[in-house]
Amino acid sequence: MKPSVLIVGGGAMGVASAYWLTKMGRSVVILDRGDVPNSAASSGDHVRAFQLTHGKDAFYTDLAAKALPLWLSLNEEAGEKLLHQNGMLELAVKDGGFEDQSYRILKEMNIRAERMDKPEIRRHHPMVNVRALRFALFHHDGGYIWAMRTVAVLSHLAQKKGAQIKLHTEAADVLTDKDGVRGVRDKHGKVWQAENYLFAAGPWSGALLKRWRLPLKVTRQEQMHLMPPTNRGRYRPEHFPVFAARSAGIYGFPIHIHGFMKVSTYVMGPPGFPGADGATKVNPRFERKCRAFLKKFIPDLAEFTEMEGKVCCSATTPDGDFIMDRLPDAPNGFVAAGFSTTGMKFAPLVGKTMAELIVGGRSEINLHRFRIHRFRGR
């Protein structure tokens, strides 16, 4: 018998959708070209940041606030902290910028946040160089997500409810007819059929869904794992939050694994594709950028000697909004893609939304910014 839903892609969005679909009593098969979790995927790193700040864009703050209770109940169901809330500290170099705009929105939404002045920052985080700052915004609900662990847990919970995962099974072609999607042909020629299809192939989505011409830009996003050269204990998550400086385009994490912290960038990297030549190597320029950032804001850390680079690819739409929609001319085909470098924190909400859309044709959250028709005429 055909499964109710075939999901292509076992990254965060695919497995979160499988989790919710199986909760709703649907039978699910997931195809993934690699392993689940997969370190080559966008979800393929140890940690991702959870923050509720989006400058003046209240829409995404509201989405993150809606995702939060789903994370907390997932923590409970999993019996472990997939979302670790040790707070998020945003370092502001001027008044009236991203941090002030975020602070205003957080306050309007009654989300606990503090605008810290320099003496207060010094008191709580003496390692931060307050001379480089105007103020800092701290919000308590922020923190970090164990990203690959989340994929592992969600896929396990979905499997417990009957989902099947077919590893190393790459979808090569989407077959359509006048009624919509008729099947998915894998690389070996096998055709997989279901009542409905969800395409959640991360950076590979554009290539797989080429007939729908989704305007996704795939970029290489560099990250640096580094060991604090001194005073390691003070960078443990009990003492040090996730941190960010929008002015520098950089954010980072406390020590989380084997004594390593992590620094990453908000700035879109050069075009690149997972698996392409040199795709996993960090450019020395990025290391220099990280050191310059740390020298300015957290000088203790700038002289790190132990480090490891990692590159993940991300897919971004021209307006930066995600794609969560039914495929045009294919009423039984759905897509969840374009989650850029901010999507992981929404994963349980994306999964719930896609499951609602597939099962009931509508979702609790407003999808107007995620529709495909916004690209029409481009």
Ligand SMILES: Cc1cc2nc3c(=O)[nH]c(=O)nc-3n(C[C@H](O)[C@H](O)[C@H](O)COP(=O)(O)OP(=O)(O)OC[C@H]3O[C@@H](n4cnc5c(N)ncnc54)[C@H](O)[C@@H]3O)c2cc1C
């Ligand atoms: C460097 C970096 C830093 C980030 N930092 C943050 C952060 O701090 N906070 C945050 O909230 N978000 C962050 N993000 C964003 C977040 O990680 C991604 O938005 C999210 O992981 C996307 O998940 P996905 O399931 O859409 O894609 P992926 O995780 O890429 O999953 C896609 C899956 O599809 C499979 N697949 C692809 N093609 C096929 C095919 N043809 N057949 C079968 N299987 C296929 C792949 O193997 C993969 O497993 C970051 C992203 C990057 C790249």
